[in-house]
Amino acid sequence: MTTQPKDEQITRWEKVILPDIKDLARLDVYLANGGYKALKKTLAMKPEEVTDQVKKSNLRGRGGACFPTGLKWTFMPKLTTKPKYLCVNGDESEPGTFKDREIFERNPHLLIEGTVIACYAMGITTAYIYIRGEYGKWVRMVERALADAYAGGFVGENICGSGFSTNIVVHKGAGAYICGEESALMNSLEGQRGYPRVKPPFPAQNGVWGCPTTINNVETIANVPVIIDKGWEWYSQVGAAKHPGPILVGVSGHVNKPGVYEMPTSEPLLEIIYKYAGGIPGDKAIKAVIPGGSSTMILRGDQLEGIRMDADSLKAAGSSVGTAGLIVMDEDTDLIRVIARISKFYYHESCGQCTPCREGTGWLWNILQRFELGQGTMADVDLLMDIANNIEGNTICALGDAAAWPVQSMIRRFRDEFEKRAVPSGKGIEAAVA
């Protein structure tokens, strides 16, 4: 079982995304704490320089795919007669993820400042912040901050007297996980059903309303003012060299202090669980963790030693950072229930465009329900693997993969759990029905 790390101190990290400053959501407080300084610095730079700084910082997207942000920005065409758009992705619906909400609530001006800087860098004059519909309260918080930012001259016409103008619109979703997928988000913004689009064309060429578009996660954008303010040299040295910067880790499940913790990337998972999140209730052992939201591959609790919260480390461990939503499960957890529930989620959220995803997610859920009821056989386990393998890589968007990975990893790493629950072949569903 897991050994607790020695009682070292948590890395001393001076928080920059969610600092502990009272009422930071208020413009006057934000300004008093150096707010919109990075914007002013930006407006004195050339747009290419801004993108260059972001590139050199090595910031990678916090929305799940860890894509290099500066590089993404360079995909935007410089010479175009069409308007260009920025979509800030605040759909935040991946189970186990609750970090962007903290930014909306505690530091909305950082998000707004980052949005304006990104617009300046890419020559964009309209940005949409897409926030999931369930976050109605948080939509209003961002709108309030935005109104203040407009009134203060930090958004809108002739920002800070620079001659640069850009507008920001907050757009409220209406309940659909799939709208977090970037092309579905664009369709949703256009007033359509949130169906993912076939790629290519990529958003930078042909995005929302057929125009060049960049899509970035809320937390990604919130990192941008920090890079400009403190410099890319500083930023690139925080945490893991290839995946640097502060990261918001949401810890949930069986821990004493669940919550969102800001830390440098590359903190050991065990430190996150025991130091930040206060360990496991009742000092139980860890059976399993899902490191980055429900789509990422599950890891065994007895194999966490040395694994860190960064892209390379988690990849080497056979999982991924995803949204850094760390779900912890203690030794008494029924993992069959867990995987059945996760599969139900993907079945429910599949948009139904691709056959492998639409049908496959339903089959996965069906078979796993059978297991939950104690009617599954080991032949069913092979069938589950087969179905998952046939979904993976065969669909329009990554929801298919996201449905397959948890099942594949659960079977690979916790075959014993299935064996314990399985009935002998031939005594499965047929026997139960008979």
Added chain:
Amino acid sequence: MFTEENLKKVEELRKRYPTSQALVLPVLWLAQEQFGHISEETMKYVAGLLNVPFGHILGVVSFYTMFHREACGKHHIEVCTNVSCMLRGSGRIVNHLEKKLGIKMGETSRDKQWTLSEVECMGSCGTAPMFAVGEEYYENLTPEKVDSILGDLK
């Protein structure tokens, strides 16, 4: 028909988007806020207002889970049962609610006071288990806490 205030809001919205169709979601939200749910008549009205085919509006309304085509109970309790909530006892909260309100998940009480639904992750996993009633989130729930919330809602 929209109130004067909502009609003004629609005009404001038009300035924010390059197409009329892009207003479908924001305008449906306004409609749902004003009428409580989105009836066929409302959909026709929105279609006319935005000059978008009725079929398109219908497609959108049926796609998004937060648009309701029928009125539900006065208090709509949406309980998250996804994995982080499940690990922290959402099952116990569901049982307690069902017993207390005398209805099952997905049902509305006869007096139209309560509707119970299961929802997917609400982004409240760090304060699980949780339910939402309208825009309000109720977090770190225990059966005792549920009792007092229900009492206050009545």
